[in-house]
Amino acid sequence: MRRVAVIGIGQTKIEEQWDKSLRDLAAEAIFAALSDAEMERVEALYSANMMSGSANHQQHLGAYISDWVGLHHIESFKVEAACSSSAAAFRTALLAVASGEIESAIAVGVEKMTDSPGGEITAQLATAADADWEGDQGLSFVALNALIMRRYMYEYKWNHEDFAQFSINAHANGAKNPFARFQDPINEKIYNSAPMVAEPINLFDASPMGDGAAAVVMIPADQLFPPNGRPMIQVVGSAAATDTIAIQNRREPIWLRAAEISARKAYSQSGLNASDIDFFELHDAFTIMAALSLEACGFAEPGKGPRLALDGEIKINGRLPISTRGGLKARGHPVGATGMYQLVEVVQQLRKEAGETQVDDARIGMAQNIGGSGSNIITHILQAF
Amino acid sequence: MRRVAVIGIGQTKIEEQWDKSLRDLAAEAIFAALSDAEMERVEALYSANMMSGSANHQQHLGAYISDWVGLHHIESFKVEAACSSSAAAFRTALLAVASGEIESAIAVGVEKMTDSPGGEITAQLATAADADWEGDQGLSFVALNALIMRRYMYEYKWNHEDFAQFSINAHANGAKNPFARFQDPINEKIYNSAPMVAEPINLFDASPMGDGAAAVVMIPADQLFPPNGRPMIQVVGSAAATDTIAIQNRREPIWLRAAEISARKAYSQSGLNASDIDFFELHDAFTIMAALSLEACGFAEPGKGPRLALDGEIKINGRLPISTRGGLKARGHPVGATGMYQLVEVVQQLRKEAGETQVDDARIGMAQNIGGSGSNIITHILQAF
Numbered sequence: 001m002r003r004v005a006v007i008g009i010g011q012t013k014i015e016e017q018w019d020k021s022l023r024d025l026a027a028e029a030i031f032a033a034l035s036d037a038e039m040e041r042v043e044a045l046y047s048a049n050m051m052s053g054s055a056n057h058q059q060h061l062g063a064y065i066s067d068w069v070g071l072h073h074i075e076s077f078k079v080e081a082a083c084s085s086s087a088a089a090f091r092t093a094l095l096a097v098a099s100g101e102i103e104s105a106i107a108v109g110v111e112k113m114t115d116s117p118g119g120e121i122t123a124q125l126a127t128a129a130d131a132d133w134e135g136d137q138g139l140s141f142v143a144l145n146a147l148i149m150r151r152y153m154y155e156y157k158w159n160h161e162d163f164a165q166f167s168i169n170a171h172a173n174g175a176k177n178p179f180a181r182f183q184d185p186i187n188e189k190i191y192n193s194a195p196m197v198a199e200p201i202n203l204f205d206a207s208p209m210g211d212g213a214a215a216v217v218m219i220p221a222d223q224l225f226p227p228n229g230r231p232m233i234q235v236v237g238s239a240a241a242t243d244t245i246a247i248q249n250r251r252e253p254i255w256l257r258a259a260e261i262s263a264r265k266a267y268s269q270s271g272l273n274a275s276d277i278d279f280f281e282l283h284d285a286f287t288i289m290a291a292l293s294l295e296a297c298g299f300a301e302p303g304k305g306p307r308l309a310l311d312g313e314i315k316i317n318g319r320l321p322i323s324t325r326g327g328l329k330a331r332g333h334p335v336g337a338t339g340m341y342q343l344v345e346v347v348q349q350l351r352k353e354a355g356e357t358q359v360d361d362a363r364i365g366m367a368q369n370i371g372g373s374g375s376n377i378i379t380h381i382l383q384a385f
Numbered sequence: 386m387r388r389v390a391v392i393g394i395g396q397t398k399i400e401e402q403w404d405k406s407l408r409d410l411a412a413e414a415i416f417a418a419l420s421d422a423e424m425e426r427v428e429a430l431y432s433a434n435m436m437s438g439s440a441n442h443q444q445h446l447g448a449y450i451s452d453w454v455g456l457h458h459i460e461s462f463k464v465e466a467a468c469s470s471s472a473a474a475f476r477t478a479l480l481a482v483a484s485g486e487i488e489s490a491i492a493v494g495v496e497k498m499t500d501s502p503g504g505e506i507t508a509q510l511a512t513a514a515d516a517d518w519e520g521d522q523g524l525s526f527v528a529l530n531a532l533i534m535r536r537y538m539y540e541y542k543w544n545h546e547d548f549a550q551f552s553i554n555a556h557a558n559g560a561k562n563p564f565a566r567f568q569d570p571i572n573e574k575i576y577n578s579a580p581m582v583a584e585p586i587n588l589f590d591a592s593p594m595g596d597g598a599a600a601v602v603m604i605p606a607d608q609l610f611p612p613n614g615r616p617m618i619q620v621v622g623s624a625a626a627t628d629t630i631a632i633q634n635r636r637e638p639i640w641l642r643a644a645e646i647s648a649r650k651a652y653s654q655s656g657l658n659a660s661d662i663d664f665f666e667l668h669d670a671f672t673i674m675a676a677l678s679l680e681a682c683g684f685a686e687p688g689k690g691p692r693l694a695l696d697g698e699i700k701i702n703g704r705l706p707i708s709t710r711g712g713l714k715a716r717g718h719p720v721g722a723t724g725m726y727q728l729v730e731v732v733q734q735l736r737k738e739a740g741e742t743q744v745d746d747a748r749i750g751m752a753q754n755i756g757g758s759g760s761n762i763i764t765h766i767l768q769a770f
Contacts (some may be wrong), residue, residue: 001484001485001486021517044625050444051438053435053436053438053439053509053512054438054439054503057521058512058515058516058520059435059436059465059513060465060466060512060514060760060761061465062465062466062473062756062761063466063467063627063629063630063756063757063761064630067627067628067629067630067631067634067760072628072629073627073643074626074627075624075625075627076466076625076627077464077465077466077469077470077473077625077761078464078466079462079463079464079477080444080445080446080447080462080464080465081445081448081461081462082444082445082448088462092464095480095481095484096480096484098484098485098486099386099480099481099483100386101386101480101483101623102480118439127438127442127443128444128445130449131441131442132406135443136442238486239460240460240461241458241459242447242448242457242458242461243448243452243457243458244448244452244457245445245448245452246452249452261458371445371448372445372448375445376447376461
């Protein structure tokens with residue numbers, strides 16, 4: 001398998017983009033990524049999206065997007081893994097280039113959630129859960145995560161306010177990222193007084209929906225002549241793992257087994273371990289997921305995830321900065337596109353292009369994208385050379 | 386890129402499967418393929434499906450299916466390219482194994498179209514067309530193909546009855562395939578007197594919907610110890626190409642440019658040309674598509690596709706047998722699963738397991754899967770060694 005480098009990145013601001021269609025958003029990210037890579041064409045395009053069939057009455061995004069951006073006649077199809085769709089599409093592009101079959105590829109994640117003709121978005125999101133045993137019983141994703149968080153608080157004796165720093169850190173970083181949906185910092189008082197969504201998850205434990213797209217361009221690393229003196233960003237670890245789709249069937253519902261498996265594989269591929277990771281773009285769709293990810297990936301003991309946040313170790317200048325560009329919580333969570341934002345942000349950090357939220361000496365970054373309530377988890381490690 | 390072999394195949398009968406869920410169908414095909422391969426586990430599962438989000442209120446088939454069949458914690462996600470979803474998933478599995486990253490993979494195609502809580506299936510199918518310029522204008526896929534067929538008949542002076550033999554051949558072969566939806570042969574009289582659906586497409590020009598699943602198991606060819614004295618089936622050509630999603634934007638709406646491009650690439654990869662192909666599982670969703678595919682892949686001159694059918698050359702004992710197990714027309718067209726049925730049928734022929742529709746000396750077979758009205762076309766060539 002040959003090494004693969006990321007040489008272009010692009011993203012749109014995440015917000016309610018009433019004046020842009022799904023293909024407009026995808027095009028904006030793709031053109032930005034191509035321009036950044038100083039390329040005009042690629043051989044293949046892999047699109048990530050979860051809900052366009054219902055939310056936009058448009059399937060077949062492969063042809064739909066490649067046509068719109070003028071990449072005529074190339075290979076192009078869609079990859080879906082609920083909220084982990086983007087990491088799955090990134091991995092598909094990675095393996096296509098690594099195999100030697102494809103010499104240049106774009107992976108784009110896009111989701112257009114507002115202005116949907118397909119009805120209630122919460123119900124559409126619930127199609128990522130088990131339709132028979134979760135979705136059709138009325139369990140939304142907030143409710144599923146509330147069950148997990150409640151159990152975790154009971155098991156490890158945490159209070160709700162112990163999760164505040166995850167949210168405060170994300171908003172502090174998002175306020176300095178022009179692409180983030182939310183641009184204002186919050187504090188303990190705001191967090192603690194926010195309205196409940198599904199107890200114990202309040203408004204500031206939950207990430208917001210939004211419309212957005214992000215894209216990366218990949219080529220074989222051995223063909224890279226670094227433009228503009230940039231560091232070369234290589235993918236050194238990539239692994240995907242699944243778990244039961246319904247949480248009722250998990251032996252341990254407060255342990256992200258698929259995160260543990262995919263992170264271990266990615267560490268092993270890259271010859272690294274958790275202590276080598278300089279920063280971590282994790283999937284903080286809910287504050288509880290940030291805690292569980294830190295534990296499953298070996299950054300905290302089981303049940304001790306919130307400790308890292310309370311001790312300030314997750315901040316930009318901490319031991320393990322997380323959500324450095326706002327995370328899902330403040331940058332926003334356009335579901336099928338989220339994982340590509342994470343990877344774009346890892347590249348920004350490794351290139352020292354993260355502005356006011358730049359992590360010092362960022363050389364190795366990890367991104368982890370979670371689909372469903374932990375049922376599909378894909379981990380990537382990128383390194384600057 | 387290392388060589389990849391198909392060592393297991395499985396399929397369900399295509400029909401209205403009211404008593405089976407989407408995951409039941411997928412499991413039936415996967416277990417059959419694993420059993421056929423004499424394996425119990427693989428490292429990755431790539432699922433093809435078009436409409437489960439709307440038709441079954443279930444996205445996230447990666448976790449959903451791998452969980453159900455007991456392939457816990459493996460890599461698993463969904464690939465979608467409308468009616469060409471299955472060939473795209475097959476190609477994803479192929480590149481994953483070819484890259485050296487994955488040692489064994491299943492590609493499964495599944496579609497559950499009856500018993501849909503998501504409303505009218507024709508409208509759901511139309512999400513494979515351009516939502517703004519085709520679907521939302523009320524153009525169904527039958528209507529789109531009727532426009533293409535009408536233009537073709539005008540341009541090349543064919544009459545409707547000249548397409549009869551495509552349908553008659555498909556039904557003759559399907560009648561001998563126990564997995565086919567339709568089990569009865571038809572004749573010219575039945576074809577010519579069938580009710581119109583969208584002029585000039587009548588009931589026997591159009592393929593039927595249905596519920597079904599098909600699966601293949603792939604491993605690196607160099608790890609193969611042929612079981613039970615079977616020939617080794619290798620993938621020797623694989624290529625994908627797109628065209629504009631809306632037919633209004635095609636320079637030539639009666640020429641399948643994406644079929645031409647992907648077939649040429651597949652020929653080139655395999656060192657073969659059209660005359661080397663022993664049989665062709667083409668995408669006869671409509672009789673017009675059979676004609677256009679034959680022309681674009683170099684089996685007939687432009688405008689001469691129906692001639693092959695009229696001269697009997699597409700029959701099992703003809704020069705280029707097509708739809709040897711019934712094709713989309715008679716075997717049935719469970720959209721996201723169809724391409725996997727084609728590949729399963731190619732393997733049946735190459736293994737001499739095609740029963741009464743066995744093609745003599747079948748050594749090289751081609752499958753071509755079409756998404757939308759020709760907007761995504763993926764070609765595979767398999768060879769027995």
